[in-house]
Amino acid sequence: MNIYKEELSLPDSVDMKPWYIVTNSFKIDMVIGGTGGDVTSNYLINAYIPKTESTSSVVSAALSGTPMLTFGDGSGPKVLIVAGVHGNELPAPIAAIQLINYLNGKSIKGTVYVIPFAIPYDTAISSRYWQGQNPNSVANIPGTPTNQIVNLALSLNVNAIGDFHSTQPGGVPGQNAILCCKHPTYESHNIASYISTQTGCALISSYQAGVDYPGALEDVCNLAGIPAVTCEVLSAHNTVASGSNDVSLSQMLAFLQYYNII
Structure with a gap:
């Protein structure tokens, strides 16, 4: 538009830089478009997340799509x-925002990528489904948000992925638990064992990824060669059971401690 104002003509092409925000301690990138929503319209999210400048930056970014925060410089x-x-x-998105505020300004030994709201629109309305599909059953299908996260992880060459959830009483697994596999990435089992020991959460290990939960983010990542675990805390859907977000945060911290990042 500046060129048009000065020369009264439009250029044949323009270079657009990727959308991102840089703060003193972390960078926010928009990694998936079309998934945005006002997560603070979910009254429980709004009630529990810390009210800080860092939180406001993440919430604002989530209006446009799926934000990812980067702590560290890509090394380690x-x-x-x-x-x-x-x-x-x-509980897990609340814990992720707590983690972001915990890491903000801290010296870390490595690089931490955090996606606090994989699908902000769904969080805003407390929906389990995205476009009629369970997002944690279609990570193997190109174009889905979870498949885009798998591809993002591959492009970033991450050492491991932690996918954080909550489980209903009487559901599966129906308890505070760390899920993992032994094949093809035994490191998944090692990570889960460590988190289980540190947090007191049950260890649930499958022999082969992609059998018990085909299409799950954890399983698809393990099959792609990225060690991954699923961390569950006990809390009914659309609720935050007392202390559940703190248990989720402790799982996240143990995940980072496994790699001596904090």
């Missing part, structure tokens, strides 16, 4: 933390 161990794959599982 690189890990990806994902929350909010299911929009009606609220």
